[in-house]
Amino acid sequence: MSEPLLRLDHVSKTFARGGFFSRRRIEAVKDLSFTIAADKAEIFTIIGESGSGKSTTARMILGIERPTGGSLQFDGLDVGALNGHADRMRFMHAVQPIFQNPFEAFNPLKQLDRYLFLTARRFGAARDQAEAERLADEALRKVGLSLAEAKGRFPHELSGGQLQRVAIARALLSNPKLIVADEPVSMVDASLRMAIVNLFKALRDELGISIIYITHDLATAYSISDRIIIMQKGEVVEAGDARAVLAAPQHPYSRQLREAVLTPDSPRALAS
Amino acid sequence: MSGPVALHTPTTPVAGAALASDPVLRVNDIQAHFRTQHFGVSREVRAVDGVTFDVRRNEIYGLAGESSSGKTTLIKTIAGAIKPPLQVVGGSVQFSFMPGYPGLHAAPAAEVERVRWRHLSYVMQGSMNVLNPMRRVISTFQDFAWRHLGGSRKQFEERVVAHLARVRLDPAVLRAYPHELSGGMRQRVTIALATICKPDFIIADEPTTALDVIVQKDVLGMIRSIQQEMGSSVLFVTHDMGVHAHLTDRLGIMYGGRLVEEAPTPEIFSRPLHPYTVYLIGSLPRIGDDTPRKSLEGSPPNLADPPTGCRFHPRCPLAMEVCARQVPPMVESLPGHRVACHAVNPGAAA
Ligand SMILES: Nc1ncnc2c1ncn2[C@@H]1O[C@H](COP(=O)(O)OP(=O)(O)OP(=O)(O)O)[C@@H](O)[C@H]1O
Ligand SMILES: Nc1ncnc2c1ncn2[C@@H]1O[C@H](COP(=O)(O)OP(=O)(O)O)[C@@H](O)[C@H]1O
Ligand code: SF4
Ligand SMILES: [Mg+2]
Ligand SMILES: [Mg+2]
Numbered sequence: 001m002s003e004p005l006l007r008l009d010h011v012s013k014t015f016a017r018g019g020f021f022s023r024r025r026i027e028a029v030k031d032l033s034f035t036i037a038a039d040k041a042e043i044f045t046i047i048g049e050s051g052s053g054k055s056t057t058a059r060m061i062l063g064i065e066r067p068t069g070g071s072l073q074f075d076g077l078d079v080g081a082l083n084g085h086a087d088r089m090r091f092m093h094a095v096q097p098i099f100q101n102p103f104e105a106f107n108p109l110k111q112l113d114r115y116l117f118l119t120a121r122r123f124g125a126a127r128d129q130a131e132a133e134r135l136a137d138e139a140l141r142k143v144g145l146s147l148a149e150a151k152g153r154f155p156h157e158l159s160g161g162q163l164q165r166v167a168i169a170r171a172l173l174s175n176p177k178l179i180v181a182d183e184p185v186s187m188v189d190a191s192l193r194m195a196i197v198n199l200f201k202a203l204r205d206e207l208g209i210s211i212i213y214i215t216h217d218l219a220t221a222y223s224i225s226d227r228i229i230i231m232q233k234g235e236v237v238e239a240g241d242a243r244a245v246l247a248a249p250q251h252p253y254s255r256q257l258r259e260a261v262l263t264p265d266s267p268r269a270l271a272s
Numbered sequence: 273m274s275g276p277v278a279l280h281t282p283t284t285p286v287a288g289a290a291l292a293s294d295p296v297l298r299v300n301d302i303q304a305h306f307r308t309q310h311f312g313v314s315r316e317v318r319a320v321d322g323v324t325f326d327v328r329r330n331e332i333y334g335l336a337g338e339s340s341s342g343k344t345t346l347i348k349t350i351a352g353a354i355k356p357p358l359q360v361v362g363g364s365v366q367f368s369f370m371p372g373y374p375g376l377h378a379a380p381a382a383e384v385e386r387v388r389w390r391h392l393s394y395v396m397q398g399s400m401n402v403l404n405p406m407r408r409v410i411s412t413f414q415d416f417a418w419r420h421l422g423g424s425r426k427q428f429e430e431r432v433v434a435h436l437a438r439v440r441l442d443p444a445v446l447r448a449y450p451h452e453l454s455g456g457m458r459q460r461v462t463i464a465l466a467t468i469c470k471p472d473f474i475i476a477d478e479p480t481t482a483l484d485v486i487v488q489k490d491v492l493g494m495i496r497s498i499q500q501e502m503g504s505s506v507l508f509v510t511h512d513m514g515v516h517a518h519l520t521d522r523l524g525i526m527y528g529g530r531l532v533e534e535a536p537t538p539e540i541f542s543r544p545l546h547p548y549t550v551y552l553i554g555s556l557p558r559i560g561d562d563t564p565r566k567s568l569e570g571s572p573p574n575l576a577d578p579p580t581g582c583r584f585h586p587r588c589p590l591a592m593e594v595c596a597r598q599v600p601p602m603v604e605s606l607p608g609h610r611v612a613c614h615a616v617n618p619g620a621a622a
Contacts, residue, residue, distance in 0.1 A: 050456025050484045100455045100482060103398035144571060160397050161339025186481035189339045189511045190556050194565045216484050219557040246559055260485040262514035264541050270496045270519045
């Protein structure tokens with residue numbers, strides 16, 4: 001068997017929090033293991049409780065947070081201990097984040113096109129400014145925007161949905177092997193939401209990019225995921241083929257989740 | 273029935289009790305534009321371009337619509353959160369608890385101070401980051417809510433703890449710094465802040481996007497019960513049509529800086545009339561349904577140079593010659609159901 005693209009091996013993360021008197025330990029992630037294959041791109045979905053460790057998992061995969069137990073390997077690199085500059089660059093090139101809140105993901109004082117140009121020149125193929133502009137425009141067009149719309153604008157000058165699309169375009173610019181998308185569609189309308197998740201599918205099928213898709217939206221999870229894990233309080237309570245799990249969840253928490261989905265078809269639950 | 277889907281059996285308007293009552297908020301032909309200068313080129317983004325609607329006492333009014341259609345800008349204008357380059361170009365925003373001013377933006381600071389938190393609170397889109405990163409959560413509650421609620425420090429804290437429990441937050445979050453909380457926890461902290469003084473009017477822009485569906489249901493239930501306890505009003509923006517279907521009493525749909533349809537929420541789902549709404553309702557993905565969903569052809573209108581006439585005409589399957597020429601007026605096509613479309617209201621533009 002070939003080496004997987006990503007391997008999480010009994011990964012845990014404990015945070016210490018609180019004042020002098022009440023120092024508490026929070027086990028954000030407990031003993032998490034899974035792999036993503038190198039030879040077959042897939043969409044791997046994580047759903048679960050708010051505060052169940054989804055973002056912490058994402059941040060560990062991205063090398064932003066170090067695990068307190070277990071290990072993470074990406075393409076032969078130990079993510080918990082990236083040392084040399086060359087390794088770090090190779091890693092940052094290959095693994096791209098899309099964060100939960102696009103308003104937090106960008107520096108409010110920096111124009112958006114400058115991020116894109118920087119990424120195009122640093123990780124992408126661009127050798128000069130003209131090339132960087134062309135690549136940035138191409139990436140923006142994949143997400144339904146254009147450079148003309150983003151040029152010279154600051155993050156607060158775009159709507160939430162526009163900003164999230166810029167974040168995705170930026171991730172595409174470095175030709176990654178893995179995208180870690182933490183609630184990427186929560187701020188966009190249903191039509192765009194489908195456009196973005198369909199884009200994820202195309203990235204998987206046409207470019208062979210694997211995607212870790214963290215979401216609260218069970219309907220899009222159902223429509224694009226290959227495998228799924230459901231987390232509660234730092235632990236995986238159910239895992240498997242996404243359609244099978246979502247269509248007929250087994251664990252009581254997964255069932256509760258499935259039942260709490262508000263759909264236009266069910267009788268009004270919160271009406272006056 | 274003109275819609276492609278019939279999700280609810282048609283009913284008489286649900287908001288029966290609210291129908292009779294007076295508006296608390298009256299938005300009249302409001303126009304709010306962004307006027308910017310980039311490299312000497314001035315640009316005017318007509319993000320909100322002539323929107324008229326009322327929010328009544330004791331109702332939850334929902335707003336949905338395309339991304340970048342102007343929902344947040346409209347909400348900001350109503351909440352008085354207007355900073356350059358945003359400018360109110362025309363129209364008015366009247367709150368019943370603030371008579372005599374054509375909007376928060378035009379009222380003196382002391383008056384705005386008087387109504388904030390107590391009468392009006394505003395949860396901004398992506399507002400998890402308004403929490404001061406240098407201060408523990410409890411300090412933020414003290415800064416904003418203590419002077420309205422009064423009581424001793426201990427009483428106040430007990431009240432905060434009880435309120436946090438309603439959004440399923442552990443009292444320990446009060447001692448935490450914002451960065452120590454998950455996005456969903458921060459989002460619930462901001463909702464708790466906005467609701468603890470039980471204001472008459474709550475404005476919330478995508479307040480539950482970071483919550484799992486179980487917690488979301490609890491939080492929405494809390495908003496509904498506070499609203500009912502106080503008979504207050506809520507203006508609620510979300511892209512989640514499932515949330516609208518369950519929570520809001522009336523629903524307005526925005527496209528390209530304008531309101532294009534408004535009706536009691538169940539009727540929007542059972543009988544959408546505007547072609548954009550028809551598309552929106554028909555495109556919703558469902559668990560267990562494998563038919564591929566098309567995204568809308570063409571791109572959202574550029575609000576710096578919007579299409580003439582009906583802004584939806586370049587993408588509309590029903591577009592006629594008149595659509596590119598004349599702005600369709602908002603007309604009450606059915607009782608309590610307003611639509612801006614030449615195909616739905618032939619001859620109305622005259
Ligand atoms: N500060 C600003 N300067 C210039 N243009 C702006 C500014 N803020 C918003 N806009 C533009 O105004 C339009 C409406 O934005 P708004 O944030 O109101 O959309 P929205 O309907 O809330 O979208 P979403 O659903 O994506 O949050 C967009 O074209 C946006 O790019
Ligand atoms: N930097 C931090 N310091 C302390 N606690 C943290 C930190 N980041 C996250 N946590 C805690 O870890 C738990 C999991 O958080 P997170 O992974 O963000 O959850 P989610 O599943 O909602 O993405 C939460 O209890 C959160 O408060
Ligand atoms: S006015 Fe014309 S273009 Fe606009 S929605 Fe109606 S039919 Fe379509
Ligand atoms: Mg998270
Ligand atoms: Mg918005």
